Amino acid sequence: MPRPVKRALPLFALCAAVLALGACGSSNNDSGAGATVDNGAGGQRGGTLTLLTSQDIQSLDPGITYGSLDLNLLSSAVRTLYAYAPDNPTDIQPDLAASPPQVSPDGKTLTVRIRSGVRFGPPVNREVTSRDVKYAIERGFNPNVANPYASTYYGDVVGAARATGGPIAGIKTPDDQTIVFELTRPTASLLAQATVLPLSAPVPPEYAKPFDAKSPSTYGNHLVSSGPYMIPADRDGDVLGNGYVPGRSLRLVRNPNWSAATDDRPAYLNEVDFRIGGSTTVSGRQVLAGDGLVLGDSPTPPLVKKAYQTARDQIFFSPGAGSRYAALNTAIPPFDDANLRKAVAAALDREQMRRIRGGKIVGDIASHFLYPGVLGFEEAGGLEGTGVDFLANPEGDRALAERYMRAAGYADGRYTGDETLQVVGLAGAPDSNDAQILDQTLQDLGFKTQLKLVDVSVMYGRFCGVPRARVHVCPNLGWIRDFADPQTVLNPAFNGEFIFPENNPNWPQLNDPAINRAMARAELTVGDQARADAWGAIDRQVTATGAAIPWLYDRQPNVFSADVRCVPELWNQGHCDLAYTSLK
Amino acid sequence: MAAYVLRRVLWGLVLLVLVSLLTFVVFYVLPSADPAQLRAGRNASPATLAQIRENLGLDRPMTAQYWTFLSQLAFHANLGYSYFSQASVGSLLVDRLPATISLTLGAIVIWVLVAVPLGVVAATRRGTWVDKLTTGGALLGISAPVYWLGLVALYLFADDIGIWPLFPGAGSYVPFTDDPWQWFTSLILPWIVLASTFTAVYARLLRGNMIEVLSEDYVRTARAKGLSERRVVWRHGLRAAVTPLVTLAGLDIGLLLGGAVLTEAVFGIPGIGQLNYQAIVHADYPLIQGTVLLAACFVIVANIFVDVAYAYLDPRVRTS
Numbered sequence: 001m002p003r004p005v006k007r008a009l010p011l012f013a014l015c016a017a018v019l020a021l022g023a024c025g026s027s028n029n030d031s032g033a034g035a036t037v038d039n040g041a042g043g044q045r046g047g048t049l050t051l052l053t054s055q056d057i058q059s060l061d062p063g064i065t066y067g068s069l070d071l072n073l074l075s076s077a078v079r080t081l082y083a084y085a086p087d088n089p090t091d092i093q094p095d096l097a098a099s100p101p102q103v104s105p106d107g108k109t110l111t112v113r114i115r116s117g118v119r120f121g122p123p124v125n126r127e128v129t130s131r132d133v134k135y136a137i138e139r140g141f142n143p144n145v146a147n148p149y150a151s152t153y154y155g156d157v158v159g160a161a162r163a164t165g166g167p168i169a170g171i172k173t174p175d176d177q178t179i180v181f182e183l184t185r186p187t188a189s190l191l192a193q194a195t196v197l198p199l200s201a202p203v204p205p206e207y208a209k210p211f212d213a214k215s216p217s218t219y220g221n222h223l224v225s226s227g228p229y230m231i232p233a234d235r236d237g238d239v240l241g242n243g244y245v246p247g248r249s250l251r252l253v254r255n256p257n258w259s260a261a262t263d264d265r266p267a268y269l270n271e272v273d274f275r276i277g278g279s280t281t282v283s284g285r286q287v288l289a290g291d292g293l294v295l296g297d298s299p300t301p302p303l304v305k306k307a308y309q310t311a312r313d314q315i316f317f318s319p320g321a322g323s324r325y326a327a328l329n330t331a332i333p334p335f336d337d338a339n340l341r342k343a344v345a346a347a348l349d350r351e352q353m354r355r356i357r358g359g360k361i362v363g364d365i366a367s368h369f370l371y372p373g374v375l376g377f378e379e380a381g382g383l384e385g386t387g388v389d390f391l392a393n394p395e396g397d398r399a400l401a402e403r404y405m406r407a408a409g410y411a412d413g414r415y416t417g418d419e420t421l422q423v424v425g426l427a428g429a430p431d432s433n434d435a436q437i438l439d440q441t442l443q444d445l446g447f448k449t450q451l452k453l454v455d456v457s458v459m460y461g462r463f464c465g466v467p468r469a470r471v472h473v474c475p476n477l478g479w480i481r482d483f484a485d486p487q488t489v490l491n492p493a494f495n496g497e498f499i500f501p502e503n504n505p506n507w508p509q510l511n512d513p514a515i516n517r518a519m520a521r522a523e524l525t526v527g528d529q530a531r532a533d534a535w536g537a538i539d540r541q542v543t544a545t546g547a548a549i550p551w552l553y554d555r556q557p558n559v560f561s562a563d564v565r566c567v568p569e570l571w572n573q574g575h576c577d578l579a580y581t582s583l584k
Numbered sequence: 585m586a587a588y589v590l591r592r593v594l595w596g597l598v599l600l601v602l603v604s605l606l607t608f609v610v611f612y613v614l615p616s617a618d619p620a621q622l623r624a625g626r627n628a629s630p631a632t633l634a635q636i637r638e639n640l641g642l643d644r645p646m647t648a649q650y651w652t653f654l655s656q657l658a659f660h661a662n663l664g665y666s667y668f669s670q671a672s673v674g675s676l677l678v679d680r681l682p683a684t685i686s687l688t689l690g691a692i693v694i695w696v697l698v699a700v701p702l703g704v705v706a707a708t709r710r711g712t713w714v715d716k717l718t719t720g721g722a723l724l725g726i727s728a729p730v731y732w733l734g735l736v737a738l739y740l741f742a743d744d745i746g747i748w749p750l751f752p753g754a755g756s757y758v759p760f761t762d763d764p765w766q767w768f769t770s771l772i773l774p775w776i777v778l779a780s781t782f783t784a785v786y787a788r789l790l791r792g793n794m795i796e797v798l799s800e801d802y803v804r805t806a807r808a809k810g811l812s813e814r815r816v817v818w819r820h821g822l823r824a825a826v827t828p829l830v831t832l833a834g835l836d837i838g839l840l841l842g843g844a845v846l847t848e849a850v851f852g853i854p855g856i857g858q859l860n861y862q863a864i865v866h867a868d869y870p871l872i873q874g875t876v877l878l879a880a881c882f883v884i885v886a887n888i889f890v891d892v893a894y895a896y897l898d899p900r901v902r903t904s
Contacts, residue, residue, distance in 0.1 A: 052755070056862055058623070058668055066625045146635040148628040216639040218670050246669035246676060247862050248854045275755055277862070278852030282738055282754045285745045457617035457867065465621075500630050503621050 034308065034557075035316040039087045040266060040567035043582030048271040049564065051576075052283035053296030056247045056276050060231070060239065061220030062198035063136065063145045068480075068573050069296050071198065073274070075569070076229045076252060076578035078201035079263075081112055081133065081179075082192065086580050089320055089373040089571035090484045092196055093264070096128065096226070098177070101195075107186025107526040112195070114177045119257035121225035123237045124204045128226055130173040132202035138168050139208070140199045144217040149482060152492075153194035156183040165212070186524050189531060193485045196571075202226050207237070228267035228579050230255040250274035252578065268582035287559050288314060292583060294560040294576045301358060301430070304557050308361070314560055318574025320373030321556035322480035323366050323489075326438055326549045327464065327507035329472050334417055334447075341546035343404035346390040346397050348441050350551040356433045357552070365394040366550035368543040369479070369489060370536065373570065375528060376486035379536025383553075386540045391550070401445060414446030421472040424463040427453040431476045438475040449473075465504045477507055478554070480573070486535035487523060494542045495519050508547035515541050589888065596884040601654070603880040607873050608650050617867035619667050640667055653873065663877070664870035666863075673874035676859060682759055684855035687778060687847065688840040690771055692833075694779040695786060700826070702783070703790025707798065707825075708817060718787060725784025734777045734850030741773060755852035774851045778844055782836060786829055793825035800824075827894060834890030835883065842879020 058067045062078050065071060075083065083095035094100065096118060102111040118128040137154060140147030142165025154160050158170025170182040181191060194200075204224060211219040221244070222237040224230075229252040232243035244250045252272040260267070274296070284303035287293040288311055299307065299315075307315035328335040328344065335341050350365050357363075367385030370377045385391055389400060402413030410416060421442060425435025432453050439451045454463070464474040482488040492498045496511030515538060522534035543550070556573040560566040567580035620636040621628075628636070637643045641652070656662040663673035706718040740746050742753035756770040797803065798821050806816045843857025856875055863871035 055865070056668070058866070064623070143635045144639060146624075146632055146639060148624045148632055151629055151632060216670065221670055240669070240671055241675075245679065246666065246671050247859055248679075275852070277849075277854055277858045278755055279735075279849050281735065282745070282850060282852070285739075286753060286755070289745050455617070457622060461618045461621050502618075503624065503628060503630070503633050 034312050035314070035566065035568075037087050037570065038565070038567045038580075039085065040268075040565075040577070040580030040582070043266060043268040043565055043567075043580070044584065045268050045582070046270055047268075047583035048273060048292060049269050049576075049578070049581060049583065050273045050275060050293050051296045052275050052278065052287060052293060054276075054278055054280050054283065055297065057244075057250060057274075059220050060223045060244065061145070061217065062201040062203070062223075063140050063147050063217070064220065065198050066148055068575065071572050072296075072569065072575040072578065073250070073252070074198050074201070075227075075572070076265075076267075076272070077223065077225045077227045077231065077255075078198060079118065079128075079226045080198060081114075081195035081200045083196055084484075084569070084571040085264075086567045086569050086571075086577040089569075090375065092193060092484075095264075096133070096200075096202065097195075101188075101192035103188040103192060103526065107188045107524070108183045110181040110183070110188040110191050112179050112181075112192075114179065115262050116177055117259055117262045118226060119259070120202070120204055121230040121255040121257050122233070123235065124207050124224045125257060126204070127176075128202045129176040130179040131176070132204055133179050133200060134168075134171045134173050135205040135208070136201055136203040137171060137199055138163065139165055139203060139212055139217075139219075141165055141168070142212055142217070144212055144215045145219075146216075147199055149194075149197060150199060153191060153197070153482075154199070156185045156187045156191070158182045158184055186526055189526050189528070190485055190487060190523070193483045196483045225255045225258075228255055228258045228263060228265055229253065229272065248276055250276065265579035266582075267579050269578065272578050284559060287561055290561050291563050292561055294564055294566060294581075295558070296575070299557050299559045303559065304358065304361075307557075307559050311562065314562055316558045316560075316566060316568050316574055317361060317555040318558060318568050318570060319553075319555050320371060320570060321363075321554040321573045322478050323369060323371040323550060324476070324478040324552040324554060325366065325369065326473060326475040326551065327477050328547060328549070329470070329509060330511075330545075330547050331467065331509040332470055332472070333419065334415070334421075335472060337408050338546055339404045339408035340415070342390040343401045343408065343445060344442065345546050345549045346393075346404055347401035347445055348438060348549055348551070349394075349396040350549075351394045353434045353437050353551050356437070357430045361555070362552070362557075363555045364553045366553045367391050368539045369493070369548070369550055370486050370539045371481075371489070371553045373484065374481050374486050374489055375484050375532040376534075376536035376539060379532050380539035380543075381536075386543045388544055390546060391543070396441070405445065410446070416446060420448045420450050422463075422470065423449050423451045423473045423475065424459055424471050425451065425453050425474070426456055426459055426476040435475040438473065442473065461503075464507050466502055467499065467504055467509060468501065474507055477548070484571075485531065486539070487519075487531070490535055490538055490542060491519055491523070494547070510542070510545060510547040512541075512545060515545075585892070589892065592888045592891065596888065599884055600877060600880055604654065604657075604873065604877055605650070607876045608646075608653070611867075611869050611872055612646060612649065619867040619869060622867055623667065653870075663874040666871050667868045668866055673870050676871065677856065677874055677878055680854055680856050680859045683757060683853050684841060684843055684848070684857065686760065686767070686771060687774055687844060687853055687855060688837065690775040691778040691782070691840070691844075692837060694775050695782040696833075698779070699783045699786035699790060700822070702787040703825075704794060704817060704822060706787065706791040707794030710795065715791075718791070722784035722788045725780045726788075728780070729846075730777060730781060730844075731846045731850055733780060734774070734847060737773045737777050738850070754850065757851070757853045771853075774847050774853060777850075778840075778847045786832075789829055789832070790825060793828060794821055797821045797825045830893055831890050834886040834893075838883035838886030839879070841882035841886070843875065 057070055059065050079096040081097045082092040085093050098113040098115040114130050139145050140150035141163035159168040172180040208219045221240045231239045233239045234242050280297045284299045287295045328341045368380045370380050405413045423439050439449050442449050463469045463471045492505040494510045496516045498506045499509050518538050525531045525534045558574040563584045565582045565584050566576035568574040569577045624633050624636050702718050706715045709715050741750045743749035744753040751773045752770045758766050760767045806820050843860050845857035845861055848855045848857040860875040
């Protein structure tokens, strides 16, 4: 899923304070200074963890949930077929499933065995069966649920193309413990990975159907747990006003029907309290000074500095938190010219853009689009890059930029065209600072620009995600994967088939027939290594077009109290995994 | 008087309709964000986006959407449902109102109890160090942004992050019915912070008004009749000088009851202001409409009360 992340971004930055961190960088390959990766083993049982967040949960419905904090919450309350261990964001592990996924040799059938003995929490209380998973996925196609990724990842299931919430012929449940997906194309490997998303979390049809009949569905406010924790509810399962008060608080308590024997997660904590609302500035300080607290938001840069300098064990920089890049609109002049795009990329000082955000500690300089933790990252060149000359120098190469300008027909190495480029970036430091750096780079190359700095939802909703807005450059874009498969990073972002009139994810509007064909072939590739190879090659191709300029592989800082043994979810921006975290 | 109040109430209803229409135009016709896109995320296909729009009723014509909203409100007292939590807007407002009322009323008490004596003393001791201190302090109070003041107050006095841990920190608010003592102590710092700007403004205004009133002929007459200075100042002078402040207070109270966003945000108080802010961030239009209408309601009602109080305080208004 793309930027913005669902965590509140800092509203300001003290650049001097942030820059001071630049000298305290870590090596490129470790997880950053501060607390380290943890698998949670040997934690202490008991206690209550309090999570402070300024932003409310967007949805409790596993059929709708898509934000990182929501995923953090739901990953402890429901069980998907497969999941990531907190310290391994690449290899899926059985969760509700009893064993690894079985993909048929032709890649068109996926068979999953489901554990026995997993029970729903109150008020359903019975054992989970394969039919509950079947219903969970089918309801994603119900217009009252309208799951955002169901058609993308489950669209190849036989019958899914016409699904509207009723039974899907290609999802079969021969017995209570087996679910079989029959596909129209050999995409079973991708589907297996996609089951880490909450849509595959079981939903009891006899309980949920009345809620799903409403438009929109109200099942989220009647969520039934299948994991170690649940949200307290009344007799009818209504969590509103019980365990969840919108915009104020949410409680997770132990699911009385959860059995440790059926789950690899230790679930040390007795309770997790979400305190919603308030200021990130204040909450961050409370977390550092207090007990039993974690911060659900992105910490402000001054807080990152304070934690790094005075409480290094209380901050974790999560690698693989996504990538940042700038998109150049390839559909309209002047950036329909590849040489001009490469000139901008060559001239851009990506090191300065990183420095303004805090230096090495906030991430590695990006040189292509697959990022650490995503399959295909190494195959595309890893941190060394793909080898293109216009991204070889992170601090920019003015001479090379001018060569590309001359190749585009501008003999003096500076643009002499008439149009004024529309540049739309994010308001608020440090994003606005990064936008201004790119804007200045364009001006140094002779472009006339008009820079607009707007709110994140406006940037995507009215400008960068809307082709008819004719924005030339969007500096503050980024992408977070849905799961480790590289298709989730490259396909929507650079495939010509994904250019939509609104909510367009292919921001540079790249529509290269050769790349589109390569993606179509790679979609059907079976096996993790084969897919890594195929998509790694595509990443190289995309990078070579210069349609977008990658500049940072994010490391997301996470802050917690001294008595919290936070086990970061590397697959989810380093949020403390509530089912593995404990109190010291 | 009854006819006057009735006329004001009816006019208030007309104003509320206009406010709802304006809010609708701003957020529906000229939106800054699309709630369907926010809900869907970047990966959603156009078909999924269209489905979500239909779920939320956003695919219907603007006039139909507005009419649905207005008719539900007028005939069923229904403000609709939050796009995100599906909780009823009415229930969310009712849930948040006590916190905002607590915050507002406490701040009012403080700023009245402090501003009135300060203003009177500054006026009666013009040019002295008391006057200079009051004026300077008022300038500071007016200049200091509430958010900054709140942060400073927490960094100095909060029991979790403060240098001198005297008061409960941010997020410690509980309803009065849960724990009256904690309710009270958790609001002390927010009350002081919220009251500070108003205290400064009101003290300054009252000082100016008092100076003018104390030079009026009828005040000189009162003194000449042998009334004590205390009686002249507090009974005759203050009554006239405070009248314009009553109007201002009505407006301010009405606005604050609509939500003191910054104070609520800094101190983590779950009031209307925070609710409104969250609604705007999520482009949760029914909730935005609900909070805006509530704020407008408070301003209108407060103004009606102020007008009635003004008539009581100033006999000339009654006879006109």
